Amino acid sequence: MRRARPEVSLLRLVTLFLALSLGAAGCSAGSTAYQVPPEVDQSSIVVATTSAPASLDFTNTSGAAIPQALMTNVYEGLVRITSDGEVEPWLATGWEISEDRLTYTFTLREGVLFSNGSPFTADSAKFSIDRVQTDWTNGLKAGMNVVEHTRALDDHTLEVTLSRPSNQWLWNMGTAIGAMMSPDGVDKLATDPVGTGPYTVTHWSVGRAIGFAARADYWGSAPANDAATIRYFSDATATTNALQSGDVDLIWAMQAPEQLAVLDDYEVAVGTTQGELLLSMNNQRAPFDDVRVRQAVMFAVNRQAVIDTAMEGYGTDTGGVPVPPTDPWFEESDLYPHDPDRARALLEEAGAVGVEVTLSIPSLPYAQNASEIIYAQLREVGFDPVIESTEFPAVWLAQVMGQKDYDMSLIAHVEPRDVPTLFSEGYYLGFSHAPTQELLARADQSDNEVELMRQAVDNIMEQAAANTLMNVANIVVMDPAITGVDPNVVSGALSLGSIGRAPSGSQPSGSEPSEVQP
Numbered sequence: 001m002r003r004a005r006p007e008v009s010l011l012r013l014v015t016l017f018l019a020l021s022l023g024a025a026g027c028s029a030g031s032t033a034y035q036v037p038p039e040v041d042q043s044s045i046v047v048a049t050t051s052a053p054a055s056l057d058f059t060n061t062s063g064a065a066i067p068q069a070l071m072t073n074v075y076e077g078l079v080r081i082t083s084d085g086e087v088e089p090w091l092a093t094g095w096e097i098s099e100d101r102l103t104y105t106f107t108l109r110e111g112v113l114f115s116n117g118s119p120f121t122a123d124s125a126k127f128s129i130d131r132v133q134t135d136w137t138n139g140l141k142a143g144m145n146v147v148e149h150t151r152a153l154d155d156h157t158l159e160v161t162l163s164r165p166s167n168q169w170l171w172n173m174g175t176a177i178g179a180m181m182s183p184d185g186v187d188k189l190a191t192d193p194v195g196t197g198p199y200t201v202t203h204w205s206v207g208r209a210i211g212f213a214a215r216a217d218y219w220g221s222a223p224a225n226d227a228a229t230i231r232y233f234s235d236a237t238a239t240t241n242a243l244q245s246g247d248v249d250l251i252w253a254m255q256a257p258e259q260l261a262v263l264d265d266y267e268v269a270v271g272t273t274q275g276e277l278l279l280s281m282n283n284q285r286a287p288f289d290d291v292r293v294r295q296a297v298m299f300a301v302n303r304q305a306v307i308d309t310a311m312e313g314y315g316t317d318t319g320g321v322p323v324p325p326t327d328p329w330f331e332e333s334d335l336y337p338h339d340p341d342r343a344r345a346l347l348e349e350a351g352a353v354g355v356e357v358t359l360s361i362p363s364l365p366y367a368q369n370a371s372e373i374i375y376a377q378l379r380e381v382g383f384d385p386v387i388e389s390t391e392f393p394a395v396w397l398a399q400v401m402g403q404k405d406y407d408m409s410l411i412a413h414v415e416p417r418d419v420p421t422l423f424s425e426g427y428y429l430g431f432s433h434a435p436t437q438e439l440l441a442r443a444d445q446s447d448n449e450v451e452l453m454r455q456a457v458d459n460i461m462e463q464a465a466a467n468t469l470m471n472v473a474n475i476v477v478m479d480p481a482i483t484g485v486d487p488n489v490v491s492g493a494l495s496l497g498s499i500g501r502a503p504s505g506s507q508p509s510g511s512e513p514s515e516v517q518p
Contacts, residue, residue, distance in 0.1 A: 044211075044227030045482070045499050048239050048248040050255060051364070051393070052207045052232030057189035058176050059136045062397065064414045064492050067176040069210050069230055071493035074115070075195035077178035078106055078125065078158075079170065081416070081491040085326055087170055091120065091180055091196060092158075101165035102148075108156040112219045114182040115200045122152035128181045129160065136177075140415070142424075143172040167449045168417065175416060175491050198223045198497050208232055212496060224484050224500030236365050243477060249501070250478035250485065252494060255365045257312035263477055270314070271474045271487025274324050274416040277315075277366075279374065279467040280409045284430035287357065288407065292350040294464035297408075298336035299343035300381040301374060307470045310370040315470035321457060322419060322468045326490070329453035335461050343381040356384040360399070360406040362392035367410045370469065374410070401428045412472065416491055419453070420444070423460055431465040 051065050058066035072080070078092040089095070092106040112120035132144040148163040162169060172178065185194030193201055198220065199212035209231045214223045231248055233239040236256035242248045243266065254260075260268060281288040281297060288294055298320055307315035318325065319333035347353045357378070361371045371387055378385045390396045390409075400406045406428075413422060420440045423431045436459040443452035460466075476487045484498035 044229055045225045045250075045496065045501065046229045046231060046248045047250055047252050047494070047496070047499070048231050048233055048242055049252040049494070050233055050239070053210075054206060054393070055190045056193050056201065056204065056210075058140075058179075059131075059138055059189060062138050062140075062401070063393065067492050068494050070193055070195070070197075070201075071176055071179065071491065072197060072495040073199045073212060073228075073493070073497070074193050074197045074201060075176075075179035075181070076197050077174055077180060078108070079174045079178065081171070081174040083486060083488050083490060085490050087174055090174075091125075102162050104160045104162075104170070105153075106158040106160070108158060109219065110156055112196050113217055114185055114194050114196055115215060116182060116185050116194045118182045118184055118194075120180060120182075120196050121155045122158040123155075124182055125158045125180055126150040126152050127183045128179065131181065131186070132177050138176075139421070140175075140177050142421070143169070143175075143177045165445045167446075168420070168444050171417065199228070202227070221497075223497035225496070228496040228499065230494070230496075234364075243479075246479075249482050250476060250499075252474075252476055254475040254477050257314050257473075257475055260312075260475075260477070265480070267478050267480050267482070269476045269478070269485060269487040271476065271489065272324070272326055273414065273471075273474055273489035274326070274418070274492070275412050275414040275471060276322050276324065276468045277370070277412045277470050277472055278322065278410070278422075279469050280406075280411070280429055281464075281466060282404065282406055282408070282428075282430050283432065283465060284404070285407060287350070287352045287355045290350045290352065291463055292346045293352050293355075295336070296343040296346040296350070296352075296381065296383075297378070298464045298467050299339040299346070300383070301377050301467060301469065302338040303467075303469050304338075305377075306370050306373055307472075309373045310366060311470070311472055314473035314475060316473075317470055318468060320467050320469075321461065322422060322466060323457055324471050327417060329450050329457060331454055331457070333461055336464075336467075340377075340381050347382045353382040354384055356386060357407045358386045358388050360388050360390045360396070360409045362390055362396040362400075362409070362411055364392055366412070366472070367392075371410060404428050404430060410469075414492055419457065419460075423456075423465055429466055431460070431463070433459060433463055433465075436460060436463070 053065040055061045056066060076091055079087050080090040082088055091109050093109050095104050095106045097104055108122055114120060129147060129150050132141050146162045146164060146166045146169050148161045151159040153159055180196055182194050198215055198218045200215060201210060202213045203211040209229055211229045213227050239251055240259045243251055281294050303317045307313060307317060320336050321333045323330045359371055361367050375385050375387055400409050422429060425432050425437060436456050439452050439456035443449045446452055474487050474489060476485055478485060481502045483500045483502050
């Protein structure tokens, strides 16, 4: 098997299956019956992944599946996040920050059009930022709470004033909440998104596929393909079969690495992302309202065994820390080694031996696979676990995330730099610890952000708020003729514009194939 060496060390192969993501809404059972509409260019690039969106409006629908498909492809921001996590100008050519760090003055790119022909101006940028605060219902809107007011100084100059200094706000503007939208293009967001990006959406089959066509009037460099399609599969075997039959050109975020053994003729690349596979415990419900019981779970679960069993070794054990190694405040922890005896002692101390706990496991292959070994490990130390398969996304999002009606669950969280969200009061984890939440708030305003974030993460670990089982590897498997694939994901987007196809008979560009071991 030919495997492309990733750009970063394997210690930093922290990735997510975007397919594992919390974001999707609406999976179909295999999607093998889908046919590309005849009017679509049959030579377009076709990408297979999982967790399909049920809507194209991420302003009012939670999760990562919609931004994965639409950000960088249809929507763009004033800034974007580079592969090494830095903020760079995009629809803005630059900006100035006042001495008190409250006012940002952006100079906007000229000559940019939305896909419906409307011009991108400071007024539309103001509209987009203001609308997050007034019209969004997606929980991500909290990232814009720090904005006090916006002002269009002229057609290509935007002033944004914050209510307090924020280290995170500009970075967040490179994610979905920073998507620039046209005032006359938001009436049909759920079906007909309008943005400044290199593509328009040409067709959408709910739960099956989204099709894109390259724009002739795009302001930037033309995409490497004229058209692209993202196809969604809930079944890993169907995904592999589609690649082998030529129905798709590449698999993004492969969920079944054991199937790599039958894909000898394909390139494999592994990249990094911001995702954490989180074993959640409802901190507000017995028995997990007792920190000793949560700590027992931390000691009971052998994270490396989960990685080896469920993911064929493709994953990084960070010691349970809910931070990817690519974040500046990451520090690996040895606080919770696998120690069943310590777990039993904590359960006895808490009077919780034999307590029944229900694992509400989403109907996603990686979660189902991992739940079996977690069940055995919890049972070994004295829990009485019950596995309850929970249809994903509709039931899981409503019951677990929305109503917080669960004991334990398992999901990959993929939103970048999401510690403040995951461990905020009111989120579905139920974590409430005033000293930690105060540290998180201070960190966002402070010049000492990294140190304060590390202190907050230390508190989260001591409180055993949740158990990060792994940062899973983003495994991309592709036809050898496919070029321009970057497996690293920082902001959550699956960028299609760089993906092309080498001319027949030529050697695809890129590094010399080499073996990569998990």
